[in-house]
Amino acid sequence: MGGIWKSIGGIEKDLLKLNINIHCRLKSDVGNGRKTLFWTDHWMDGMILCDEFPRVFKIAKLKKAKVCDYFNMTGDMVFWDWEWERDPSSLEEWMEIGKLMGLLAKVVINNKEDVWGWKNYSGDTFAVQEVRKAIVDAYSSAQVGISSYMWNNWIPMKANVLVWRAIMGRIPTADALQVRGIQLNVACKLCGFDLESANHLMVTCIVAKAIWWQVWVWIKVPIPHQLLSVEAVFEYIDAIKIEKGKKKLMLVSGQCQIDQQSTLIQLKNELQFDSSLSTKLVSWNPDTTDCCTWGGVTCSISGQVVGLDLSNETISAEINDSSVLFELKNLESLNLARNNFNFIPIPSRFGSFASLLNLNLSNSGFSGQVPVELSQLTRLETLDLSTFRFGSRSLRLKNPNLATLVQNFTKLTGLYLDHVDISSQKSDWGQSLSSSLPNLEVLSLSDCQLSGPFDDSLQKLRSLSEITLALNDISAPVPEFFANFKNLTVMKLGSCNLIGTFPNKVLQLQKLQILDFSFNKNLYGPLPDFPVGGSLASLVLSNTKFSGVIPESIGNLQNLSWIELSDSNFSGQIPKSLQNLAQLEHIDLSSNNFIGQISSFQMCKKLAHVDLSRNSLSGTVPSAHFRGLENLVSVILNFNGFNGSIPSSLFTLQKLRQIQLSNNKFGGLVPNFTNPSLSSLDTLDLSGNKLEGEIPRSIFELPKLSILLLSSNSLSGTIKIIDFQDCLSSLTVLDLSFNNLSIITSESITLVNNLPKFSTLKLASCNLSTFPNLRNQPILTILDLSSNKIEGSIPTYIWEVGNGTLTFMNLSHNYLTSLEESYSFPDLYVLDLHSNHLNGVIPTPPKTATFIDYSNNLFNSSLPESIGENLKYAIFFSVSNNALTGAIPQTICNASYLKVLDLSNNRLSDRIPKCLIEFSGNLGVLNLGNNSLSGQIKGTFPSNCMLSTLDLHENHLEGKIPESLVNCTMLEVLNLGKNNISDKYPWFLSKNTNLHVLVLGSNRLHGSVVCSPTQHSNWSKIQILDISNNCFRGTVPSGFFEQWGAMKADENGESEKLLSFTVLQLSEFYFQNSVTITIKGLELKLVKILTLFTSIDISSNRFSGEIPDTIGQLKALYLLNISHNEFTGSIPPSIRNLSHLESLDMSSNRITGNIPSVLASLPFLSSFNLSYNQLEGKIPTGRQFNTFDENSYIGNKRLCGFPLNRTCTILPEQKYAPNSPESDDEKDWRSILCGLAFAVLISVLFSIRKGYSSGRRRQRNLSR
Secondary structure (H helix, E strand, C coil): CCHHHHHHCCHHHHHHHCCCCHHHHEEEECCCCCCCECCCCCCECCECHHHHCHHHHHHECCCCCEHHHHEEEECCEEEECCCECCCCCCHHHHHHHHHHHHHHCCCCCCCCCCEEEECCCCCCCCCCHHHHHHHHHHHHHCCCCHHHHCCCCCCCHHHHHHHHHHHCCCCCCHHHHHHCCCCCCCECCCCCCCECCHHHHHHHCHHHHHHHHHHHHHCCCCCCCCCCCHHHHHHHHHHHCCCCCCCCCCCCCCCCCHHHHHHHHHHHHHCCCCCCCCCCHHHCCCCCCCHHHCCCEEECCCCCEEEEECCCCCCCCCCCCCCHHHHCCCCCEEECCCCCCCCCCCCHHHHHCCCCCEEECCCCCCCEECCHHHHHCCCCCEEECCCCCCHHHCEECCCCCHHHHHCCCCCCCEEECCCCECCCCCCHHHHHHHHHCCCCCEEECCCCCCECCCCHHHHHCCCCCEEECCCCECCCECCHHHHHCCCCCEEECCCCCCEEECCHHHHHCCCCCEEECCCCCEEEECCCCCCCCCCCCEEECCCCEEEECCCHHHHHCCCCCEEECCCCEEEEECCHHHHHCCCCCEEECCCCEEEECCCCCCCCCCCCEEECCCCEEEEECCHHHHCCCCCCCEEECCCCEEEECCCHHHHHCCCCCEEECCCCEEEEECCCCCCHHHCCCCEEECCCCEEEECCCHHHHHCCCCCEEECCCCEEEEEEEHHHHCCCCCCCCEEECCCCEEEEECCCCCCCCCCCCCCCEEECCCCCCCCCCCCCCCCCCCEEECCCCCCEEEECHHHHHCCCCCCCEEECCCCEEEEECCCCCCCCCCEEECCCCCCEECCCCCCCCCCEEECCCCEECCECCCCHHHHCCCCCEEECCCCCCEEECCHHHHHCCCCCEEECCCCEEEECCCHHHHHCCCCCCEEECCCCEEEEECCCCCCCCCCCCEEECCCCEEECCCCHHHHHCCCCCEEECCCCCCCCECCHHHHHCCCCCEEECCCCCCEECCCCCCCCCCCCCCCCEEECCCCEEEEECCHHHHCCCHHHHCCCCCCCCCECECHHHCECCECCECCEEEEECCEEEEECCCECCCCEEECCCCEEEEECCHHHHHCCCCCEEECCCCEEEECCCHHHHHCCCCCEEECCCCEEEECCCHHHHHCCCCCEEECCCCEEEEECCCCHHHHHCCHHHCCCCCEEECCCCCCCCCCCCCCCCCCCCCCCHHHHHHHHHHHHHHHHHHHHHHHHHHHCHHHHHHHHHHHHC
């Protein structure tokens, strides 16, 4: 909002308090999307997407993009594309993305221009009368005092403003300054008696009384008595103006001239407006002789119209250069704000008002180029052309540009061009302002498409008191010279892509009251020490990289009422001096790194909002901290480490609406509410704590409670669904999951209509044995009945719950066996049926679904051929651990948004679709392991490959390992084990530096693991390496393990973390990696791979030479298996350094010498096998060695001592062949087989190559 209302303090916020949202009354018809902002315009069903999907908007990279920036068209197909500042990482974010994608699926894109208008009108007209009517109705019905909304249409605007400021205590008199902590004993300058105050100066002072006496006599009204305040005088004036025969008050006004009255009547007849909503034009009556008394009209002493205020008059007619308006040549002030002139250009004749001092055309529906004629208004003091954004219909200032417009405005003090498209090149705009506007005090250019850097010439504007440049792409540091603007009171530069270190001296400006640099994510700096007597009232630095501690000197800012430092890098303890800020109303320090305990807020009596969530705060929260804070509306302490009891004082505050204490360590009982019937509480979130006992009955008596979240505690007791009848009538969200509760329901119970109407119902792990009766739930959106004991079929009616509103369904971890026939899925975004006993044909998921999990069931059909058509918006699709058969349908590649595709542990056959490999630009996890897939891995992994996990183990795959895997730079897990792959050691994978797990075991790989004597794999994160059961030969060089940092690190004291697909760790929806390892000849499946677990398995190959001594550097190694090779030499003593080693298998080699006694010092060694080698001497004893039986040493004829039945004696030296279950002949035979396999492979490859071309054509036909 611009103009005078902006000066008063934000009428738009007042309207929102009265539940009037202007924006929701607009309509749009989006065509090509080139003139509509995707996030901030209300273009989709009246929604503003940044408000409807705040989590998605927060992580979106293009916050000011147009609709056309978010889609690509191929033919008639529209593909929506995204760019993130960070990848989505929570269930809520993916839920919002799924819902948004569902809405976008209904959007029709065409080649037409985008069109805007009001909902109430057809065509392209743009009228405000309906909105104006809503405002009037709301004000007439609202219970508001005259001091809050008084306004007299026939008193000059400046007088109205002065009255407001006086009543609200915003005139800087001595008594007003005392309220702000500034003690001045200043007597009235007029009379020298009483303390200076607004009421005294304007009403009760003897000088003021004398002036008012002259006024009452002049306008011939009874002289009032005992008027002691500005408000009383205003009420008296407002009353006498309606008395018949009384002359209306027109301060400094004369009798209207006849020609002026005639012009005004002609203007009224020319304009179209809604008389039922008009408050000014409707009063223009030709029978009234003095037009100077008409609403919105101000006259000079000579009777000339010098002021015209027709703002908010529902004017909807067009106005052009021939309008009679321009006959009012003596106008000094013209206000046409907040009308609708139907997107016409601003008439050039506005430049003919030679006497004009103030021009306000803000938000009036003008569009197009600002006319150059406005630059002729050389006497202008304020210019307000602020507008809403309407795509191509918005105002623009390009030809003429900003420099041309302001070149003659030497007297201008206020310039408001918010949302006008200026699009200046670099810093031209700064030069334009500084060279032409030497007296500028207020500069407001938010969202004008300005660019940076700030021009040095701006420092000439020393009179600036307000700077608003928000929502421009400045992309430059904040200049130091801002600190030289000593008169600055307001600085708003949020969302400007500001960078670098913030100049601290700006924050120390004595007059600065409002500072907002939020959403500048590359803006750094600490907070300085704040001076005593600083004026700062609002400090907003959220979503920046400000860091360090908040200084205790913040307590010097006695006027500070608003602190918002969320989503930054602040640390340390929250300063105790905050508790002394008596004016504090809002404090948000969420999502930082604060530690320690919090101080009391008991002295902050005006405090309404506290958000300290997502920090590392700890300790108890005494009840006294919040006692007596009667204005408190919300307390948000989520995601910290608070313990002890929940502060009971929170349950006594009647204005409190939100209590959010989830994910802490609060314990004990849930407090009772005192006088619950008087409570305003609508949100209570205590989930994720350690609360015990039963849910207090007083919670069920809260009349306004809408959201109740008590999940993941240790609450106990029995609750009947029917107990919710006749209470909690406002409840829409209920989550009692994962407690020790028992929820009793029965299909025989018919729930009555006065049961709360839930939008979200989560009863996971509540000991349910049957489905609750939810037939009378018309708005249910989210339903979670997982981890219960529900048996049998899923009833058909459950999919009909909510009358089409259901979007989230989780029935996992039950005992369900089937879906009743004739079921029809609603437009679900999440469908989770995993871990049941469902069998038969796999259900075709709904086309809107984002997450689908059918894993761990008994489905035994094939995948539907058209499955991909139903996965177009899917991000997660898992059918693992079923009994599915047949081929993977080619249409699976139509699921272009998939992040996780898990078809593992089924009976799928045929080849892997080539497109799955080539379209892996979005795919993060591809798991096809443990099926019967065959053929080669065809296709090329793209350059933008995003795979984190590729698991194809235990199939019948052949051919080579694709070298294009080097494109998958994010690859962490590669499992190709147990296939028929025939290739050399894949040295190219050494470039995949993020690898944690590499499994190539049980294939037909061959050759040396040495690429060159100096080149070794740079796998600093490798945890698990399995190349066992192949045909590798040669030595293992000493540098082989050189770069394996994860196995070298000593992980003592570090927390255990699961190796999983971190992009999708979404509550119960995430992908957990698994891998099979061999210990003592047994295969064990590690479903949850800890980042601490490490193993090396190179067994059953033909490696020879000595065991490299560098193996001892891998101090974090848990498992080492080098058995069934041809290693010679002794056991390296460096193995004693493997302090975490639990399993060591060196059996069936040619190792000689003694067993190093230092091995007995390995504290965790539990599996040990040195059998069938050429070891000799006494077996060490002590610690773990006393637990190993003779099988650990069998086949070593010269070993003696416990546990062998062979006493140690001095034996004659002899040379002998190794005693092994695998003789030399057998090893030679294995060597021959490996060689033969290699030869066969070469001939097969030659044959395949010969028929490659025709085969490829056949394959292409089959793919279709």
